[in-house]
Amino acid sequence: MKPETSAVAAGKLAANGKRPAKPVESGKPSSEGQRNIVERGKLPPLDSGMSSAAKVAEVIGDLPAMPHIASQVLGLLSDDDSNPREINRLITQDQALAARVLKVANSPFYGASRSIATLNDAIVFMGFESIRSLITTAVLKGIYSKVGLAEKLLWEHSVGCGLAARKIAQEIRYRRREEAYLAGLMHDVGKTALFLHAPEAMGIIMEDVYNEGTDFFELEQRMFGFNHALVGGAITNQWRFAANIEEAIADHHQLDAATSPAELTQIVSAANCLCHKLSVGPTKKPDLDLTRVKSLKALGLTPERIEKILSEVEETLRADPAGI
Ligand SMILES: [Fe+2]
Ligand SMILES: [Fe+2]
Numbered sequence: 001m002k003p004e005t006s007a008v009a010a011g012k013l014a015a016n017g018k019r020p021a022k023p024v025e026s027g028k029p030s031s032e033g034q035r036n037i038v039e040r041g042k043l044p045p046l047d048s049g050m051s052s053a054a055k056v057a058e059v060i061g062d063l064p065a066m067p068h069i070a071s072q073v074l075g076l077l078s079d080d081d082s083n084p085r086e087i088n089r090l091i092t093q094d095q096a097l098a099a100r101v102l103k104v105a106n107s108p109f110y111g112a113s114r115s116i117a118t119l120n121d122a123i124v125f126m127g128f129e130s131i132r133s134l135i136t137t138a139v140l141k142g143i144y145s146k147v148g149l150a151e152k153l154l155w156e157h158s159v160g161c162g163l164a165a166r167k168i169a170q171e172i173r174y175r176r177r178e179e180a181y182l183a184g185l186m187h188d189v190g191k192t193a194l195f196l197h198a199p200e201a202m203g204i205i206m207e208d209v210y211n212e213g214t215d216f217f218e219l220e221q222r223m224f225g226f227n228h229a230l231v232g233g234a235i236t237n238q239w240r241f242a243a244n245i246e247e248a249i250a251d252h253h254q255l256d257a258a259t260s261p262a263e264l265t266q267i268v269s270a271a272n273c274l275c276h277k278l279s280v281g282p283t284k285k286p287d288l289d290l291t292r293v294k295s296l297k298a299l300g301l302t303p304e305r306i307e308k309i310l311s312e313v314e315e316t317l318r319a320d321p322a323g324i
Helices: 052-061 068-077 084-091 095-105 119-144 151-171 177-186 189-197 199-212 216-224 228-238 243-251 263-277 294-298 303-318
Strands: none
Touching (some): 052 189, 068 119, 119 177, 151 303, 177 263, 189 216, 199 216, 216 228, 243 263
């Protein structure tokens, strides 16, 4: 058999998050791949002498603020006495936001049985909770689009995880399905902030994750001294999301660290594993044995129910909800 000669032939990803346009060296022998990129000397660990908390604050300082109108709408939506007309009036002040909300409302991801033509229809038929998800999705999509070439893979993974979390919530009769969706959608928002803050380092990490099967969490920890889960928790806190959403995002890679992880944290962690199994995003683990995943077990999901959720998620993703 002809040896592999290029990253293109191997379907590999370049540091900028895109498959390389020209053939490049396939790289080191496989044993090198077992060592992480810091140990391989590909990139020195960053050490500015600052504490982790100060570094995280610096990272989230680079994230665009929640747009003014969106933040006002989210505030109104958490008030049960708000009326749809008031919310409609506010959203229409931001035409880009209004257009995105309508696009998301009509995407296969939301499975609307009929076309939603106006914002008012979206608000009245979908309800406040879904509109909250729509606004957050629209805002987050705007922020992801600033990440550059890695955007597509990260966005696919976020939307896939939101969808998977909602399906799991439905299957286990977790009452706040939109909350599960939001936590799943935002679970890796810390990666976006890190990409905006340190694009070169994160590009190299992503290349390693994609090509060598390593983990973001571990590499970020070694390189920065903290990780995207910690950053994500700080962002959701700053954006005033509910405490259980913040906890789910901050702990989604460290279930064992928490003595008894909350149900939402288990849902997000399980949804993340389903996306890894389906290779939705940069991390691909098609051989992952889901019946051994602790969070899925803790949620009481049998192999048959896991299989059912997996095929439903796959089917919805095939309809390209990430295109929203
Ligand atoms: Fe993560
Ligand atoms: Fe993830």
